Every structure is written in C-alpha cells, then in structure tokens.
Amino acid sequence: MNQQQIITTMKTKTKAVILTAALSSIFALTGCGQEDLKSDLANNPNEIKNEMSVNAIVPLANCVAPGWASQNGGTTGGGTAAETTVSTYAQLKSAIENTAVKVIKVTGTITITARLSFQDQSGKTIYGASGAKLVSTNQTKDGSGIINIKRCNNIIIRNLIFEGPGAYDTDGWDNAILDDCRNVWIDHCEFRDGVDGNFDIKNKSDFVTVSYTKFHYLKAPKPGGSGGTDDHRFSNLIGSSDGATADAGKLNVTFVRCWWGPGCRERMPRVRYGKIHILNSYFNSSVSNKCIAAGVQANILVERNVFENVKEPINLMTGYTAVTQTGNSFVNVTGNTSGSGNAFTPPYSVNKLNASDVKSDVTAKAGATLSGNICDTL
Numbered sequence: 001m002n003q004q005q006i007i008t009t010m011k012t013k014t015k016a017v018i019l020t021a022a023l024s025s026i027f028a029l030t031g032c033g034q035e036d037l038k039s040d041l042a043n044n045p046n047e048i049k050n051e052m053s054v055n056a057i058v059p060l061a062n063c064v065a066p067g068w069a070s071q072n073g074g075t076t077g078g079g080t081a082a083e084t085t086v087s088t089y090a091q092l093k094s095a096i097e098n099t100a101v102k103v104i105k106v107t108g109t110i111t112i113t114a115r116l117s118f119q120d121q122s123g124k125t126i127y128g129a130s131g132a133k134l135v136s137t138n139q140t141k142d143g144s145g146i147i148n149i150k151r152c153n154n155i156i157i158r159n160l161i162f163e164g165p166g167a168y169d170t171d172g173w174d175n176a177i178l179d180d181c182r183n184v185w186i187d188h189c190e191f192r193d194g195v196d197g198n199f200d201i202k203n204k205s206d207f208v209t210v211s212y213t214k215f216h217y218l219k220a221p222k223p224g225g226s227g228g229t230d231d232h233r234f235s236n237l238i239g240s241s242d243g244a245t246a247d248a249g250k251l252n253v254t255f256v257r258c259w260w261g262p263g264c265r266e267r268m269p270r271v272r273y274g275k276i277h278i279l280n281s282y283f284n285s286s287v288s289n290k291c292i293a294a295g296v297q298a299n300i301l302v303e304r305n306v307f308e309n310v311k312e313p314i315n316l317m318t319g320y321t322a323v324t325q326t327g328n329s330f331v332n333v334t335g336n337t338s339g340s341g342n343a344f345t346p347p348y349s350v351n352k353l354n355a356s357d358v359k360s361d362v363t364a365k366a367g368a369t370l371s372g373n374i375c376d377t378l
Contacts, residue, residue, distance in 0.1 A: 056377040063375035065156075065185040066350045067254025067277060069209035075183040077125035077156030078102030083373075089113055092134075096126070096147075105373070106132040106160060115145040115173060122153040127373040128160040135163045136175070136195075139222065144195040145173025151180050158187045159370040164194040166219035167234070169227030172196045174237075178205045186210040190367040193219045196232065197267065201274075202240040204247055209254040211378065214367035216285075217263025233265035233287070239272025242296045242319070247273040256280055256350060256378065257358075259366040266290050271298040275344045280353045282362040284308045290335070294320035301343040303327055306358045311335050329355040351378045 060080050069075040081102035086092040089111060095104045096118050106128045112135060136146045146162050149155065162175040175194040178184055178201045190213065191198035198215045201208055215235045223230035239247050251274025258278075260268040264285040269276070270293040278300065283291050290312035294300055296319040304327040307313040312335030314325060322341030330337050353361060370376070 058375050058377060060373065060375055064377075065183075065187075065209055066211060066378050067209035067256055067279075067346075067348060068207050068252045068275075069183055069185045069254070070348050071252075072183055072207045073154075075154055075156065075185045075207070075209070076123070077154060077185070078123055079125075086110075092116070103127075103373070105129060106134070109133045109135060112136045112138075112146050115143070116147040117150070118147055118152060119150045120152065122155075124152070124154075125156040125158065125373065126160065127156070127158040128368055130159075130368075130371045131161075132159070132368070133161040133163055137165045139165045139168045139170065139172065139195050141170040141172045141226070143172075144170070145177070146175045148173070148177050148179065149181055149184070150177075152184070153182045155181065155184045156187065157185070157189060158373060159189065159368045161190045161192070161368045162194075162198075163192055164198075166193045166195070166222055167217060167232040168195050168222040169225035169229040169232035170195065171225075171227045174198060174200045176200075177202065178208065179203045181205045181208075183207045184209075186213055188212045188366075188368055188370050190214045190216075191235075192216050192263075194235075196234075197237055198235045200237040200240070201251060201253060202237070202247075203244065204250045206250045206252050208252070209256065210258055211254075211256045212258070212362075212366045212369075213255075214259040214261055215264060215268070216259075216261035217265075221265075231265055233263055234267040234270070235260060235264045236267050236269035238269050238274050238276060239295070242272065244272070248297060250274065251276075253277070254279065254346075254350075257353075257362050257366060258282075259362050260285060260291065262286065264288060266293065268292060271295055271300055273297045274299070276300045277303070277346050278305060279303045279350065280358050280362070281305045282308070282359050282366075283310050283313065285310060288312070290315040292323075293317055294323045297321050298323070299344050300324070300339075301326075301346065302339065304352055304355045304358065305329070306355055307331065307333050307337070308359070309333070313337050314339060316340055327355055329358070 065075040083103040323339035324343035325339040
C-alpha cells in the first residue's frame with residue numbers, strides 16, 4: 001500500500017468513526033427505537049448518512065411537532081420513556097389501556113379482533129417498527145374499525161399502517177377516530193380501506209397535526225350497505241355534523257405533506273367548523289368525485305399542494321367561512337379550483353416546499369416509511 005492509499009484509508013476510517021459517534025449520541029438521547037436505528041446503520045450506513053443530511057433526524061428529546069400540534073403547549077407524546085414492545089392483539093390492548101405505559105412499539109402484523117379503545121390518557125406514543133400493521137377484517141356496523149381515541153391529550157401515533165377490509169356503507173366505524181382529543185400528532189402513518197372512512201376527527205378535538213401520512217384504497221368498495229352509498233371510499237371527515245355547534249372554535253388541524261392517493265372518492269378532507277391548514281400535500285386519485293370540501297363554518301387554507309388527475313379539487317359547500325388557495329399546482333383537473341374569502345393566518349411557522357417539489361417529496365416519504373420511532377423534521 002502506497003502513501004496516498006494509506007492516507008485515503010485513514011480518512012475513510014475517520015469519517016466512519018465520526019458518523020458512528022454522531023449516531024451514538026442520537027441513540028443515547030432517543031431511548032426509543034434505538035434497535036431499529038442500529039440495525040439500519042449496520043445494514044445501510046451510507047443510506048443512514050444520507051437520511052441524516054436530508055431529513056434532519058433529531059433526538060426524540062428535541063422533537064417538536066409541526067403545525068397546530070405545536071400550539072397549546074406542544075405535543076411530545078411519551079417522549080423518551082421506556083418502551084413496551086407488543087406483537088399480539090392481547091399485548092397491544094393491554095399496553096394501550098395501561099396508563100403507566102407511555103411508549104408502545106408495535107411489531108409485525110396484528111389482527112384486530114375487537115376495536116381498540118384508547119381513552120382518558122395523556123402523554124403516550126404508539127409507533128410501529130418497520131412494516132408494522134394493524135388489520136381489521138370486520139365490515140359490520142358495530143364491529144368495524146381499528147381504534148377509537150377518546151378524551152386523550154398529548155398523543156403521538158407514528159409509522160403505523162392501519163388496514164381495513166374495504167369501504168362498505170353500513171354506518172360503521174373508521175379505521176381510526178379522534179374524539180374530544182387535544183394535541184395529537186399523526187406522523188408517517190398509512191390509512192387504507194376503512195369501512196366508513198380512513199381517519200376522522202370530531203367532537204371538539206383540537207390542536208392536531210397529520211404529517212407525511214398516506215390515505216388510499218386498494219380494495220373495491222362493497223355496494224348495497226344500509227347507509228345507501230355504493231361507493232363509500234370517503235377518506236377523512238372533520239366535524240361529524242352541522243349540528244355539532246360545540247365544535248365551533250375547535251377542530252384546528254394541519255395536514256402537511258400528506259398523500260390522498262388512488263381509490264379516494266371524497267372527503268380529502270370534508271370540513272366543518274375548524275381552521276384547517278392543508279400544506280404541501282399531493283392529490284392524485286383518478287376516481288375522485290371531489291377532494292377538499294368546505295362545509296359549515298369551515299375555514300381552510302389550501303397552500304402549495306399538487307392536484308393531479310382529480311375532479312373538483314376544491315368543493316365550496318353551503319355555510320363555509322372562507323377558503324384561500326395559494327401557490328397550488330393543478331394538473332389535468334376538472335371542476336372548481338378557486339377559493340373564496342380570506343382564510344385564517346396560522347399562528348405557527350412551518351417549512352414550506354415549493355409546489356414543484358411536493359410530488360417527489362411526498363410520494364417518497366409519506367406513509368409508514370420510517371424504521372421506528374424517529375423524528376425527522378420537515
């Protein structure tokens with residue numbers, strides 16, 4: 001080995017030591033999901049290095065929720081508390097119901113035999129290891145749905161796939177529901193094939209952010225349900241009814257870098273009452289009937305999104321407050337693309353992509369694309 005080769009080898013080893021030291025610092029601070037990160041480092045050191053520089057991974061102790069979830073004291077979930085690993089329905093149910101458990105790591109595929117009830121808790125994180133999935137096969141009115149989150153505060157749900165049996169209008173349950181909750185961050189999740197819907201937010205819930213999350217349908221809708229709609233691939237509802245007047249001043253939600261993908265028919269989302277910020281998201285369902293729908297007292301800021309091959313990007317219903325669309329890209333769309341009135345000004349700051357960069361970013365990163373409980377900034 002000549003002198004130049006020796007110098008090059010020394011430089012390479014030095015860089016490896018520095019990278020390992022940096023990651024070790026992250027491991028020490030995060031507490032949760034360390035095994036996933038260490039495994040990725042061993043198998044894909046160059047990939048991890050690239051992700052660190054591009055995605056700005058930060059320790060969980062310093063993780064800050066974006067958007068509305070940053071308000072009202074912020075959203076930290078279970079933070080760096082010790083984690084409980086679950087791989088069966090019984091283990092998951094027990095960990096969710098145990099108020100002393102603050103961080104739950106889900107592994108593998110868990111079949112949901114009865115809808116999970118997550119109620120009256122605060123400061124908790126539920127996250128999935130790579131590929132973790134919660135699956136329901138029940139399409140009945142009373143037995144459908146995966147999880148009902150009710151009267152909870154300061155909650156993080158991250159890197160999980162929620163898979164339902166397909167849309168069927170029986171007035172059943174969504175894959176997941178937020179009911180009277182505050183400060184919730186849904187991050188890097190995937191919701192697909194819900195019976196009534198994929199993910200709904202209702203009943204005075206507030207200070208919610210949904211980031212890098214994918215909504216779609218892979219299964220054909222089942223016709224003939226008692227609700228009367230043969231194709232109920234209606235993804236996201238914010239506010240359960242026009243008569244729920246207690247929602248006024250609540251239901252403040254940020255959707256940032258989300259993907260309403262193939263199969264979504266309507267409700268992307270359908271909004272009542274809340275101040276909703278839809279930022280840097282991608283809509284490309286060719287079966288869409290309408291995308292964003294503004295209902296009673298809806299106040300919506302539609303900013304720097306991409307609508308591609310969809311119908312009715314913005315549907316202005318009766319009684320909305322205001323819809324502002326700014327900086328969006330509309331590609332091969334039909335129907336209304338205009339807003340009306342001046343929507344609210346968000347009380348927070350968030351990094352914004354140009355519309356030209358949204359599609360590539362969202363399609364690469366939205367969904368359960370992390371290796372565990374990892375905080376990557378926008």
